[in-house]
Amino acid sequence: MLLEHQSKKKEIHASGNGMGKKIPVADGNRLFGSAKPLLTDPLEFFLNQYKKHGPVYEVHALGRRYVILAGPEATRFFKTNSAKLFDARPIYRHYGKDLNSDHVLVGMEGEEHARFRRALLPAFSKNAIGEQYPQMVDTIRNSLDLIPENKEFSVVEEYSKMASLSCGEMMTGCPFNRSMKKLSTFARIFLGAGVGGFPGFMRLLPKYRMARHTTLGFLKEILNRASVDDSAFPKDRDLWKILEEYRKIDGSPLSKQDKLANLHMPYTNSLVYVGSLAGFLLHFLLQSKTAFNHFAKEARELFGTEQPPQLDEVLSAPWLNASLMETQRLQPISLSAPRVATQDFSFMGYQIKKGDPMLIATAVAHYLPEFFDEPEVWRPSRFIQKAGNRDVFTDNSQIPPEAFVPFGFDRHTCIASTLVRVVTITLVAQMIEKYKITSLNKTGELKLLIAPFPSPHPKWKIKVERSNN
Numbered sequence: 100m101l102l103e104h105q106s107k108k109k110e111i112h113a114s115g116n117g118m119g120k121k122i123p124v125a126d127g128n129r130l131f132g133s134a135k136p137l138l139t140d141p142l143e144f145f146l147n148q149y150k151k152h153g154p155v156y157e158v159h160a161l162g163r164r165y166v167i168l169a170g171p172e173a174t175r176f177f178k179t180n181s182a183k184l185f186d187a188r189p190i191y192r193h194y195g196k197d198l199n200s201d202h203v204l205v206g207m208e209g210e211e212h213a214r215f216r217r218a219l220l221p222a223f224s225k226n227a228i229g230e231q232y233p234q235m236v237d238t239i240r241n242s243l244d245l246i247p248e249n250k251e252f253s254v255v256e257e258y259s260k261m262a263s264l265s266c267g268e269m270m271t272g273c274p275f276n277r278s279m280k281k282l283s284t285f286a287r288i289f290l291g292a293g294v295g296g297f298p299g300f301m302r303l304l305p306k307y308r309m310a311r312h313t314t315l316g317f318l319k320e321i322l323n324r325a326s327v328d329d330s331a332f333p334k335d336r337d338l339w340k341i342l343e344e345y346r347k348i349d350g351s352p353l354s355k356q357d358k359l360a361n362l363h364m365p366y367t368n369s370l371v372y373v374g375s376l377a378g379f380l381l382h383f384l385l386q387s388k389t390a391f392n393h394f395a396k397e398a399r400e401l402f403g404t405e406q407p408p409q410l411d412e413v414l415s416a417p418w419l420n421a422s423l424m425e426t427q428r429l430q431p432i433s434l435s436a437p438r439v440a441t442q443d444f445s446f447m448g449y450q451i452k453k454g455d456p457m458l459i460a461t462a463v464a465h466y467l468p469e470f471f472d473e474p475e476v477w478r479p480s481r482f483i484q485k486a487g488n489r490d491v492f493t494d495n496s497q498i499p500p501e502a503f504v505p506f507g508f509d510r511h512t513c514i515a516s517t518l519v520r521v522v523t524i525t526l527v528a529q530m531i532e533k534y535k536i537t538s539l540n541k542t543g544e545l546k547l548l549i550a551p552f553p554s555p556h557p558k559w560k561i562k563v564e565r566s567n568n
């Protein structure tokens with residue numbers, strides 16, 4: 100007891116005087132720091148630096164400095180201490196600022212955050228998704244029907260459009276009906292600059308201003324229609340009711356800007372993140388004959404008839420889900436949680452200072468052999484439910500939760516994780532059920548684009564022709 104007390108005292112002392120082990124600096128050059136590897140393959144860089152320096156190191160890139168906490172210990176520490184030591188607001192405040200709102204969920208903390216998250220949850224629930232799912236299947240089917248056969252196209256661009264159309268329709272009843280190119284420009288710069296991956300000046304670019312005008316114009320229009328008594332308007336979606344009825348802690352309703360700041364997500368987040376994830380999944384499937392055959396069999400069983408499948412059938416199809424999980428393990432879209440330290444604290448003997456910008460590199464654990472044998476190999480069978488090897492999306496997983504973090508790990512975990520699983524599987528499974536796909540990537544190697552989120556390169560093209568199954 101005495102010893103415990105003494106060591107605690109020592110730690111507080113260390114905290115007060117900035118003592119502790121010196122934080123190593125990650126590889127990089129004098130001028131640009133670590134910018135180059137961060138822009139080429141950030142996950143590989145985080146992993147290599149973790150192997151070299153351990154769970155704490157500092158990264159410098161283009162005039163910015165981040166303290167990285169990496170690996171399973173860091174992820175566990177993050178989860179346990181998130182509310183006390185880590186603040187998301189300084190990172191994500193740009194989202195709110197750009198849209199003049201203080202109610203952007205990811206950029207809120209404390210009771211305001213918890214309250215708003217609770218209110219939004221029904222719109223993302225399995226029930227809400229299940230009700231609209233047949234329509235989502237149809238929307239994607241119709242979009243796939245429009246793809247010309249034997250003509251090359253960019254996989255990521257096509258998936259991004261379809262993801263945005265189908266998620267927008269599912270959550271608001273109003274698919275985006277203006278220029279997709281402008282929506283894409285808005286989404287990529289808004290989200291990229293919002294997390295600080297893109298420089299803030301990109302918001303001043305004329306092409307962003309125009310894209311923003313078009314996107315917000317569409318959102319304002321549907322918001323206005325939702326607020327008048329229009330019997331033809333699809334008000335059955337939970338999101339409309341939540342945005343209308345929600346009251347902030349001080350009792351005031353959401354402002355029009357607050358509503359806009361939440362209404363864009365089904366269109367933008369799905370376009371940027373889901374489009375890329377679906378592209379990664381297709382890439383890996385095309386590289387692995389065995390997994391492809393299992394996946395295609397389930398895709399045919401579920402999507403090969405006119406009647407759309409039930410949501411539960413899709414969420415429990417072993418190979419569809421295992422292939423997606425293995426894709427999220429090997430090539431996650433979210434590599435780290437960005438935060439700012441709210442106070443001085445010590446982690447594994449290293450002293451973190453209040454105000455330090457930090458990245459909790461959750462994805463590093465995805466590559467550790469103690470959790471995944473041959474971690475660099477894409478092998479969905481590791482996620483197939485069998486004795487001793489259970490699906491990690493269930494509570495019975497054999498893999499510790501900090502080893503597989505596709506959707507974040509603290510109170511900010513992705514509110515749309517079920518929606519993301521459903522739409523990604525539906526996009527890729529329906530394409531594989533309907534078409535024979537030829538990849539025009541001769542080498543078969545995955546070329547990444549980091550902008551600033553990882554995506555298969557938009558120049559990756561495929562051709563499709565109707566399959567005769």
Ligand code: HEM
Nearest residue numbers: 204205364365368369372373432433436506507511513515
């Ligand atoms: C591949 C697709 C997606 C991935 C990998 C993903 C991942 C994540 C991650 C890692 C976080 C936590 C961020 C942090 O801790 O700093 C997050 C939060 C969030 N995501 Fe997603 N996301 C995806 C798609 C979507 C979509 C389509 C929507 C909306 C329709 C969405 C809505 C949100 C919201 C509102 C939060 C904030 C939750 C909170 O602060 O409580 N995400 N997402």
